[in-house]
Amino acid sequence: MERTLVLVKPDGVQRRLVGEIISRLERRGLKLLGMKLLKPSRSLAEKHYESLKDRPFYPSLIDFLTSGPVVAMVWEGPKAVEAVRQTLGATDPLKAAPGTIRGDLGLHIQMNLAHGSDSPETAEREVNLWFSPEELVTWKAADEGS
Numbered sequence: 447m448e449r450t451l452v453l454v455k456p457d458g459v460q461r462r463l464v465g466e467i468i469s470r471l472e473r474r475g476l477k478l479l480g481m482k483l484l485k486p487s488r489s490l491a492e493k494h495y496e497s498l499k500d501r502p503f504y505p506s507l508i509d510f511l512t513s514g515p516v517v518a519m520v521w522e523g524p525k526a527v528e529a530v531r532q533t534l535g536a537t538d539p540l541k542a543a544p545g546t547i548r549g550d551l552g553l554h555i556q557m558n559l560a561h562g563s564d565s566p567e568t569a570e571r572e573v574n575l576w577f578s579p580e581e582l583v584t585w586k587a588a589d590e591g592s
């Protein structure tokens with residue numbers, strides 16, 4: 447089993463697409479372990495996108511991520527990292543396949559609705575950055591085997 451961090455970015459919250467995005471991840475078969483709404487601090491956003499700090503769009507990306515509330519979530523499942531990235535679609539919504547969140551709901555590369563960790567290692571770092579261990583719940587679904 448893998449865990450991965452998902453953020454509904456400020457554009458997704460402002461467009462009232464939180465439920466739509468959660469619904470798609472639930473229907474994919476992933477399990478929700480933690481969720482909260484918060485307006486990220488600059489420091490949190492900078493740590494989150496640390497690996498992109500030399501890219502020209504980085505200042506604008508930090509401004510965007512801190513511009514309003516986001517919904518941060520941890521989802522679990524087999525190959526959850528890859529499954530979430532597939533359900534999100536390509537970074538640029540114009541290149542994202544129809545049927546994906548970004549391909550169906552977005553047009554703008556920065557306002558691309560949601561974030562998903564890009565590897566199991568990144569996922570571990572990001573889950574620990576956004577959540578404390580007490581904020582994550584381990585539970586068993588009725589349709590899971592023992």
Ligand code: DAT
Pocket residue numbers: 498503507536537555556558560561562564
């Ligand atoms: P992803 O969110 O698909 O993992 P990423 O980690 O490469 O993509 O980039 C993080 C975010 O930065 C991305 O969701 C949107 C923004 N971004 C990426 N490439 C960009 C570009 N060329 N111009 C503007 N924003 C960009």
Ligand code: MG
Pocket residue numbers: 562563564
């Ligand atoms: Mg990324």
